Amino acid sequence: MHISEGVLSGQVLFSGMVLAAAGTAIGLKRIDYDRIPHTAILSASFFVASLIHVPIGPSSVHLILNGIVGLLLGWGAFPAILVALTLQALLFQFGGITTLGVNTMTMALPAVLCYYLFGSMVHKRNSIALFGSFACGAFSVFLGAIMVGLALVFTEENFFQVSTLLVISHLPVMVIEGIITAFCVTFLKKVQPAMLPGFHE
Amino acid sequence: MIHESLANGHSQIHRLDPRLKIIFATVYSFIIALSDRFPTLFAALALSFLLIGLARLNLQEVLRKVVLVNGLILLFWVVLPLTFTGEPLFYLGPLAVTREGILLSAKITIKSNAILLFFIALIATTSIATLGYALNRLRIPEKIVHLLLLTYRYTFVIEQEYARLIRAAKIRGFRAGNNMHTYRTYAYLIGMLLVKATARAERVHQAMVCRGFKGKFYCLHEFSFSRPEKIWSALMSIAIIGLGIVEWMEIA
Known part of the structure; x- marks a missing residue:
């Protein structure tokens, strides 16, 4: 879901940077130094997990997992995703310096939104938890794709068809992410429920 | 790799x-x-x-x-x-x-x-380690540099952990396909990766505290x-x- 360098207009790039910086500042404020290893190691796991290619039809997609990032880290998703994207740029040259802000926004904002929308559902009855976690995974990808589309359309109205195509091509990814998130949350609830938001003994 | x-x-x-x-x-x-x-x-x-x-x-x-x-x-x-x-x-x-x-x-x-x-x-x-130190010298907020360096450091460890999990799955005859079983396996695998990561984070933090970590990351590189x-x-x-x-x- 990266936007490459050299595509977006100055206004979109700068708005992305300012908003991403604000989100990251809030996120960093919420992580004190004792939690940094925790955020860093989870960020590393998301980075590794996003390299997994899941088969879908004749092709395969790689996972984005920003829904689970949001669930586990809340506002911490901003710095975690910023760092993961920086590493992606450094190691694989996906994305770059100018698009770092926009790309962080398109992944981290849906993550934080999903944390607020669905975070409280994961400890409820099984059916509600299952629905909540599926929605969390699917919605975070959908919203991300919509934001990428908007960034393109704000750059140039004629990008509308490209954006539409991008959003449509993310629909299957959305379903897969929803399923994976639902299974993953079910697993975490059994194994380590304290990792999920709103857990009380 | x-x-x-x-x-x-x-x-x-x-x-x-x-x-x-x-x-x-x-x-x-x-x-x-x-x-x-x-x-x-x-x-x-x-x-x-x-x-x-x-x-x-x-x-x-x-x-x-x-x-x-x-x-x-x-x-x-x-x-x-x-x-x-x-x-x-x-x-x-x-x-x-x-x-x-x-x-x-x-x-x-x-x-x-x-x-x-x-x-x-x-x-x-x-190298990314050098870039981290350089960002620190360029007055990028310390916390984010610290986060970047730690994430980078543990990416390779977590990748090995992932390789171990996927090897274990393959030895048990797992083959990725278009089915629910594949999605469930990957989801559990990611879940396990996150559980292990959390446990590791706890150990890393304890080890850092044992070595006198006081919330500041010193950059010795000139x-x-x-x-x-x-x-x-x-x-x-x-x-x-x-x-x-x-x-x-x-x-x-």
Whole structure:
């Protein structure tokens, strides 16, 4: 879901940077130094997990997992995703310096939104938890794709068809992410429920 | 496997002060991202190629990276010429291919690749650990640098953990396919990765506290800004100002 360098207009790039910086500042404020290893190691796991290619039809997609990032880290998703994207740029040259802000926004904002929308559902009855976690995974990808589309359309109205195509091509990814998130949350609830938001003994 | 294949070289560019490389890569990326005229873009592309040449990188490796990153660009080429409103150049059956669409796709392609090659020449030739220290020296907030370095450090550990889990699954006869079983297996695998990561984070934090960690990350690396750096910054400033002049004075 990266936007490459050299595509977006100055206004979109700068708005992305300012908003991403604000989100990251809030996120960093919420992580004190004792939690940094925790955020860093989870960020590393998301980075590794996003390299997994899941088969879908004749092709395969790689996972984005920003829904689970949001669930586990809340506002911490901003710095975690910023760092993961920086590493992606450094190691694989996906994305770059100018698009770092926009790309962080398109992944981290849906993550934080999903944390607020669905975070409280994961400890409820099984059916509600299952629905909540599926929605969390699917919605975070959908919203991300919509934001990428908007960034393109704000750059140039004629990008509308490209954006539409991008959003449509993310629909299957959305379903897969929803399923994976639902299974993953079910697993975490059994194994380590304290990792999920709103857990009380 | 994840590795920094281009960072181990011995060219002049590899040895430059990373602070200088970060600053110039940032300025250049923004200038080119905001440029809109073909003369500037072609000049920029030439400059990027020159730097790739000077960095003496393995060209095959560079090419492989460039091809991978051009996926979105390909989408633009497929869609834009057909959908962009403008003067039709020729017809593909019922569809008009517009001049503006092709020009814009070309512009985006050149911009994107010029920035990408410059980034590869300057930034990919520096190890991430060194970049972290340089960012620290450039007064990027300490917490984010700390987070970056720790994440980088543990990416490789977590990757091995993932490799171990996937090996275990394969030994038990797991084969990825289009079915619920595959999705469930991957989801549990990711869940296990996260559980292990949390436990590891706890241990790492305890180990850090045991060694006297007080919430500050010290950077012991000293960088020197000496003669080669001065020459390089002069040359690159001239090149970048030149590009700016071509773009905004509308020369050529």
